[in-house]
Amino acid sequence: MKALIRADATGTIGGGHMMRCLALANALRRHGHEAAFVMAQTQQDWSGTVTSAGFHVYPVTPEPLSPDPDGPPHKGWLSAPWPRDAEVTGAAMRDFMPDCLIWDHYGLDARWVNAVRRAYNVGVVLAIDDLDDRALGSELVLDQTRLDRASARAFPALAQMAGPAFATLRPEFADLRAEALARRAAAPGGRVLVTLGLADSAGIVPGIAAVLAATEGLDVDIVMGAHAQTLPRVADICATYPQLTLHVDTPDMAALMLRADLCIGAGGMTSWERCCLGLGTLLIPVADNQSGSARALEAAGAAQVLDLTRARDPADLAAAVARALRAIPAMAQAAARLCDGQGATRVVDILAATLRPVVPSDAHLMFDWRNQPHIRAASLNAAPLEWPKHLDWVAALSHRSDGLWRIYAEGERALGHVNVRRLSPEDLAENSTEDLGARSGGLWRWGFYIGAVDAPKGAGRRMLARALSEVLRRPDCAGIEAEVRVNNPRSAALHRAMGFRQTATREDGAVLVFLLTECDMNRVFAIQFPKEPR
Numbered sequence: 001m002k003a004l005i006r007a008d009a010t011g012t013i014g015g016g017h018m019m020r021c022l023a024l025a026n027a028l029r030r031h032g033h034e035a036a037f038v039m040a041q042t043q044q045d046w047s048g049t050v051t052s053a054g055f056h057v058y059p060v061t062p063e064p065l066s067p068d069p070d071g072p073p074h075k076g077w078l079s080a081p082w083p084r085d086a087e088v089t090g091a092a093m094r095d096f097m098p099d100c101l102i103w104d105h106y107g108l109d110a111r112w113v114n115a116v117r118r119a120y121n122v123g124v125v126l127a128i129d130d131l132d133d134r135a136l137g138s139e140l141v142l143d144q145t146r147l148d149r150a151s152a153r154a155f156p157a158l159a160q161m162a163g164p165a166f167a168t169l170r171p172e173f174a175d176l177r178a179e180a181l182a183r184r185a186a187a188p189g190g191r192v193l194v195t196l197g198l199a200d201s202a203g204i205v206p207g208i209a210a211v212l213a214a215t216e217g218l219d220v221d222i223v224m225g226a227h228a229q230t231l232p233r234v235a236d237i238c239a240t241y242p243q244l245t246l247h248v249d250t251p252d253m254a255a256l257m258l259r260a261d262l263c264i265g266a267g268g269m270t271s272w273e274r275c276c277l278g279l280g281t282l283l284i285p286v287a288d289n290q291s292g293s294a295r296a297l298e299a300a301g302a303a304q305v306l307d308l309t310r311a312r313d314p315a316d317l318a319a320a321v322a323r324a325l326r327a328i329p330a331m332a333q334a335a336a337r338l339c340d341g342q343g344a345t346r347v348v349d350i351l352a353a354t355l356r357p358v359v360p361s362d363a364h365l366m367f368d369w370r371n372q373p374h375i376r377a378a379s380l381n382a383a384p385l386e387w388p389k390h391l392d393w394v395a396a397l398s399h400r401s402d403g404l405w406r407i408y409a410e411g412e413r414a415l416g417h418v419n420v421r422r423l424s425p426e427d428l429a430e431n432s433t434e435d436l437g438a439r440s441g442g443l444w445r446w447g448f449y450i451g452a453v454d455a456p457k458g459a460g461r462r463m464l465a466r467a468l469s470e471v472l473r474r475p476d477c478a479g480i481e482a483e484v485r486v487n488n489p490r491s492a493a494l495h496r497a498m499g500f501r502q503t504a505t506r507e508d509g510a511v512l513v514f515l516l517t518e519c520d521m522n523r524v525f526a527i528q529f530p531k532e533p534r
Contacts, residue, residue, distance in 0.1 A: 001033040001352050004096050004122075006089055006103040008039055009046035013077055014287075015198035015225055017104045018046060020128070020144075020269045024102065024168040025055055027344035033352065036096050038089050040079035044227040058092035060085055072134040074106035082112045090119025100351055103138075104128035106289075110137025110526035121532045124469060126351060127157075131289050135526035139465045142166055142347060144272065147296040147338075158465040158498060158525055159458060164339035166347055167272035172254040174341030180258050180277035184332040190217045190325070193260035193279075195253070195270055198225030202286040204311055206233040208264060211317045213241040220244045221256050261328055264321070267294050275302055276341040280331025282324040284311045301334030346456070349411035355466045358405040358417070363394040365407075366417055369451025378449070378488050380511065403444070404471065408463035415459050416450035418467045420480065442476040445483070464498060472518060472529045479517040486510055499524035 005025060009018035018039070025035035036056045039047045047057045063080040071082070078085060085108070093101070093116065101122045103113070106129075113125055114137050127138035130145040132154050141157035144167045153160070192212060196205050205222065212220045222238065224231050226249050238246040250256065253273065257263065263274050263281045267290030274281055275297075283303040285294045297303040304324050310316040324331075358366070367390050369375065376382045397405050403421030407414050423443045446467065450460045471477050482500060484491045492512055496502075499521060500514035521527050 001028070001100065002096060002098040003028055003033065003035045003100045003102055003351065004038065004089075004093055004098040005035055006038045006101070006105060006108070008042075008077070008079070008105055009049075009198075010040070010042050010077075010079075011044065011199050011201065011227065011229065013106075014201055015046065015049075016268045016270075017128075018049065019198075020168050021102065021104050022050060022053060022055075023170045023269075024344055024347060025050075026053065026170065027168065027348050028351075029054075030171070031345070031348050031352070033348070036092070036098075038092050042079070046227070056096075058088065058095075060088050070111075072107060072109045074131075077105070077107035082108060083115065086112045086115035086119065089116050093120035093122060098122060100124045100126060102126045102128065102351075106131055106133075110135040113137035114526070114528040117528065117530055121473070121530045124351070124466070130293070137526040137528070139469055139527065140350070140462070142168075144168065144269065144343065145267070145293040147293065147300065155526075156497070156499075156524060158468065158527070159461040161347060161350065161458065164272045164275060165343055167269065167276075167339055167341075167343040168347055169269070169273055169276060169339075169341050169344060170254070171341075171344075173257075173273050173276045176254050176258050177276055177278075177341055180279070181336055183258065184278045184329075184336070188261040188325075188328040188332075191219045191221070191259060191261050192321075193221045193223070193256055193263045193265070195223040195263065195265045196284065196286060197266050197268070198228060198249075200224060200228045200230045200234075202266075202284075202308060203230050204284065204286070204308070206230050206237060207312060207314065208317065209234055209237045209244060211314050211321065212264075213237065213244055215318065215321065218243060221247060221260065223247045223250055223253065223256065225249055262324055264324075266290060267297075271297060271303075272339045272343070275335040275339040278332045278336035280304075280324070280328050280335055282306055282320055284308060297338075300338060302331055302338055303335070304331070345411075350462060353408065353410045353462065353466065355406045355408050355418070355463070355470065358394060358397050358407055360395055360398075362407055362414075363391050365414060366390070366394065366451070369417065369449065372451065375449045375451065378485065378491060379447075380483055380485065404467075406467065408459070408466065410456065410459060410462070413452065415452040415455045416448065416463050418446060418448035418463055420444050420446040420467060420471050422476065423481070442474075442478050443481055444471055444477050444479070445481040446471075447482075461494070461498070468498075468516070468521070469529060470533075472521060473531060473533050475531050475533075479515055479520075482514040482516075484512045484514060486512055 005021050007017045007021040009015045028035045038058045040060045066081045125138040126140040127136040128142045141160040143162050146162040238244040257277045266286045281303040283294045285291045294305045298305045306320045405419045408416045495514045500516045503515045504513040
């Protein structure tokens with residue numbers, strides 16, 4: 001699999017988006033896949049961090065931004081107008097020929113995604129986003145900061161990966177987890193790690209360094225990027241106080257967290273690095289989008305939050321540090337429960353998921369799946385399968401041209417089955433939807449189930465998102481119909497969440513009929529699939 005990643009790092013944006021994408025790119029490479037980047041050219045040349053890691057970067061040359069009244073709130077973070085950005089990304093796609101597009105940029109939205117799709121018919125699009133302030137137009141959404149996974153997104157996604165279980169950390173954090181948790185079990189010392197972002201965009205590290213230098217009994221490690229605006233001032237402070245050590249562009253963040261007892265840090269991805277190693281935090285949100293996750297971490301007991309205004313006051317900061325030092329053991333235990341460091345592997349497994357045709361060797365697997373009581377109870381035909389008939393049915397699939405019968409797998413583990421069949425003129429005349437547009441453009445009907453025991457949470461929606469992506473690209477498909485038993489409210493809710501509308505009932509009201517058209521996909525998710533089968 002090949003993935004093209006669109007992300008930027010600047011003094012305004014900071015380095016967090018680039019670093020979490022770089023961690024994901026490295027995870028892709030470790031699992032035998034390829035990755036390349038599209039990044040804005042900047043005077044600081046942040047892209048050098050990516051190229052030095054061995055990844056090719058396609059540059060976006062800066063251009064003056066055009067007025068964009070319909071753009072997202074952070075449209076000013078772009079280095080060129082979004083149509084030009086889409087043009088450059090599309091050209092990179094045609095050159096690199098990726099299977100998936102990954103993008104992580106607050107200044108882009110669904111308009112950009114659909115323009116890139118028109119330039120190159122990519123298989124799947126993953127948006128990495130924790131703002132939820134615009135339509136994303138992507139089949140998959142990764143929100144690693146969302147601890148409250150039950151809350152609905154304001155801009156819905158076909159399928160999402162939410163929470164720190166999907167945090168894309170570098171492997172050294174998982175490698176050091178056992179050692180770190182064993183260390184946390186001992187009495188805490190007085191080593192403090194300060195990490196407020198590579199750029200220190202809030203400009204608060206010098207003040208923090210001064211307060212910590214005046215606090216007795218502390219050894220302090222301060223991590224900054226080479227392009228940080230306050231680096232010279234912090235370097236002067238560290239040169240004056242031997243208990244303060246400055247680390248610039250350190251490759252050893254995991255080791256620094258391992259030996260620390262407390263972190264004074266910002267929000268973002270580094271929160272999950274700390275949680276993986278059981279490191280409690282005095283958390284200072286340095287951007288508006290960090291406030292929600294900061295409060296969630298505090299509610300979980302993994303951090304104590306100090307707002308930016310109070311962090312600039314030496315007395316308030318000193319008092320907050322004292323409180324946090326006393327709470328180290330409790331915060332360490334709470335933090336360790338939130339993240340295990342395996343998120344990057346989970347995301348790679350999902351990106352590399354397959355939706356392959358059913359083959360004769362799947363007969364036993366599907367027979368066992370379909371005959372499970374809970375799957376039979378949700379089916380329109382609840383009768384158990386009979387082995388000889390089932391075997392004949394599977395064998396006949398290879399000769400059929402009226403539909404798609406697929407097995408879905410993540411991480412090479414088969415999880416479920418989805419079938420989508422094109423309705424014949426006889427089907428349409430007998431009992432199909434009244435949506436004339438869907439009927440004239442081609443109407444299909446689907447069925448599905450997750451059969452694997454202990455399948456990963458969310459696998460069903462991810463399977464269905466892949467199926468919709470495949471079928472709605474077909475020129476002979478304008479809509480997909482679903483039939484759901486009225487006593488199966490979970491399936492009805494799932495279809496509504498995936499953009500389907502109820503259009504009819506059948507069998508005297510015992511069966512609900514749902515429909516999803518191309519227009520529904522655009523209306524609900526802002527997704528416009530090209531009419532070009534992959």
